[in-house]
Amino acid sequence: MKITIIGTGQVGSTIAYAVVLQGLCNHLVLAGRNLTKAQGDVLDLQHTLSFCERPMTIESSAIEDVKNSDILVITASAKGQGKMASRMELGVANVEIFKKLIPLLVRNNPQALLVIISNPVDVLTYLATQLAGLPSSRIMGVGTLVDSARFRVLLSIEERIHPDDLRTYILGEHGPNQFPVFSNAFAGSERIADNPAHRRIFHEVTEAGFDVYNLKGYTNFAIATAACEVLKTIAYDDHRTMPLSTYFKEWQGIEDNCFSIPVVVGRAGIIRHLHPNLNQIEKNALGKSAKLIKDNINNLINAENNKSV
Numbered sequence: 001m002k003i004t005i006i007g008t009g010q011v012g013s014t015i016a017y018a019v020v021l022q023g024l025c026n027h028l029v030l031a032g033r034n035l036t037k038a039q040g041d042v043l044d045l046q047h048t049l050s051f052c053e054r055p056m057t058i059e060s061s062a063i064e065d066v067k068n069s070d071i072l073v074i075t076a077s078a079k080g081q082g083k084m085a086s087r088m089e090l091g092v093a094n095v096e097i098f099k100k101l102i103p104l105l106v107r108n109n110p111q112a113l114l115v116i117i118s119n120p121v122d123v124l125t126y127l128a129t130q131l132a133g134l135p136s137s138r139i140m141g142v143g144t145l146v147d148s149a150r151f152r153v154l155l156s157i158e159e160r161i162h163p164d165d166l167r168t169y170i171l172g173e174h175g176p177n178q179f180p181v182f183s184n185a186f187a188g189s190e191r192i193a194d195n196p197a198h199r200r201i202f203h204e205v206t207e208a209g210f211d212v213y214n215l216k217g218y219t220n221f222a223i224a225t226a227a228c229e230v231l232k233t234i235a236y237d238d239h240r241t242m243p244l245s246t247y248f249k250e251w252q253g254i255e256d257n258c259f260s261i262p263v264v265v266g267r268a269g270i271i272r273h274l275h276p277n278l279n280q281i282e283k284n285a286l287g288k289s290a291k292l293i294k295d296n297i298n299n300l301i302n303a304e305n306n307k308s309v
């Protein structure tokens, strides 16, 4: 299994470190615009291997020389300017980056699954699906997986139950247009109530990424761990369920959109979309989110396409 990470900034390097610690492949490539940084990371990671259980080839590469990967993890991104209030601030620059990167990467890595990390992740997963010309099952964004994980951790503190035993999903946008699915949230088969305390935790989660970013200038540990959950279920063909950003023609009455829905993931990519039975509050939230997310996609991608015609 050959995993290539595109972009060796804070997130790319931390994903690489987590991949090495977890032994998720036998061939890891770090590819970046800044080859010196990639080479430095490679040496540092190679020196980690004697403490790891699995041997692994670790190499650096120029992006144009990346070939025949099984999985491409895309973290390349423009830099945010100062404090960040919205992931859409990266949108115009990252749409441009993706228009150059995705066709090149797909041409040279025709069998690869694409795991999109860069923000705004739902817009970029939609764009990558358009540009790649591959089945949408092969392209996924680590959307609200990280939000759902944060939600479980904060709820676990409130409920004093291990976060892994909390079945709670946040769906929709990796951003302000996300919503919690309390109607299907359980711990030990007991419903996790939709009450003011749990709603307050959900609102904390929506802001949590910015809290970390505005304190230290980037987020890396939670996203790298979430990305590795996706890589692990692909590598071992585990068929685990998780909320990921994916293009769909139709899901629960919403058409032609791209955001996080519950999916089953394995070696072939997204194997199945799951269809939870949402209550009326959640159906309303879904409809509202879907419209706002599609507006973001239209504003960033379609407006740009129309300009270049």
Ligand SMILES: NC(=O)c1ccc[n+]([C@@H]2O[C@H](COP(=O)([O-])OP(=O)(O)OC[C@H]3O[C@@H](n4cnc5c(N)ncnc54)[C@H](O)[C@@H]3O)[C@@H](O)[C@H]2O)c1
Pocket: 006, 007, 008, 009, 010, 011, 012, 032, 033, 034, 063, 075, 076, 077, 078, 079, 087, 090, 097, 101, 116, 117, 118, 119, 120, 121, 142, 143, 146, 174, 218, 219, 220, 223
């Ligand atoms: N989906 C999520 O949950 C999530 C969580 C955290 C961060 N992110 C996103 O991940 C991305 C990376 O974050 P980071 O903190 O590592 O940023 P960073 O600035 O540290 O790294 C970005 C990397 O992209 C490279 N790059 C820039 N322009 C490029 C180009 N034209 N071609 C190729 N490479 C290019 C840079 O050289 C750098 O190595 C951001 O968009 C960030 O918002 C997403």
